[in-house]
Amino acid sequence: MSYNVDKSSVFSFALDTGISKDRESSRRYLSNLKGMVADEGALEKMIKKEDTLVYEFYELGVPENPGDLAFGTSICYPGKIGDEFFMTKGHFHGILDIAEVYLCIRGRGLILMENPEGDCTYEVITPGMMVYVPKRYAHRSINIGKEPFVQFFAFRADAGHDYGTIETKGFRKLVVEQNGDFALIDNPKWGKA
Numbered sequence: 001m002s003y004n005v006d007k008s009s010v011f012s013f014a015l016d017t018g019i020s021k022d023r024e025s026s027r028r029y030l031s032n033l034k035g036m037v038a039d040e041g042a043l044e045k046m047i048k049k050e051d052t053l054v055y056e057f058y059e060l061g062v063p064e065n066p067g068d069l070a071f072g073t074s075i076c077y078p079g080k081i082g083d084e085f086f087m088t089k090g091h092f093h094g095i096l097d098i099a100e101v102y103l104c105i106r107g108r109g110l111i112l113m114e115n116p117e118g119d120c121t122y123e124v125i126t127p128g129m130m131v132y133v134p135k136r137y138a139h140r141s142i143n144i145g146k147e148p149f150v151q152f153f154a155f156r157a158d159a160g161h162d163y164g165t166i167e168t169k170g171f172r173k174l175v176v177e178q179n180g181d182f183a184l185i186d187n188p189k190w191g192k193a
């Protein structure tokens, strides 16, 4: 379903779950993370038991025009693969120079960011906190809490998504559980396809 972006319009999503009845969500399961996690053995074992839903997102279908805004909600469920928290695949924008905002509406999560020059940074957000993801930074949402990590996001509609760079190189940092909290560690597989 597309809509006329030259007229005003209203969308709805539940403030507790992030679910929108206006669209179907796009869903990513454990099997979609193959090749992207630190402990592939743990991942395989989990998939054999059940191919759990890791995250889903509702994109509300704005056409990719530079003057428009794309937006929606993202829901990352709680869980771990080995010691690594459930996370989204993450991406650079196809047009690298486009920023994005993420507003947390439920849970506790971490936005992991890095730019092509290797600068790595992160922010931890809880409901009411918003991260400004600067242009040029790849970004991944990670659930470091015990309930769904739900966010609203918005970015320039023509940004596009480069998933391939992260799928092949990974992020330089991993976010794992250590002593009951999160810790960032170097990704030993970074850069190795």
Ligand SMILES: [Fe+2]
Binding pocket: 091, 092, 093, 100, 139, 155
């Ligand atoms: Fe993005």
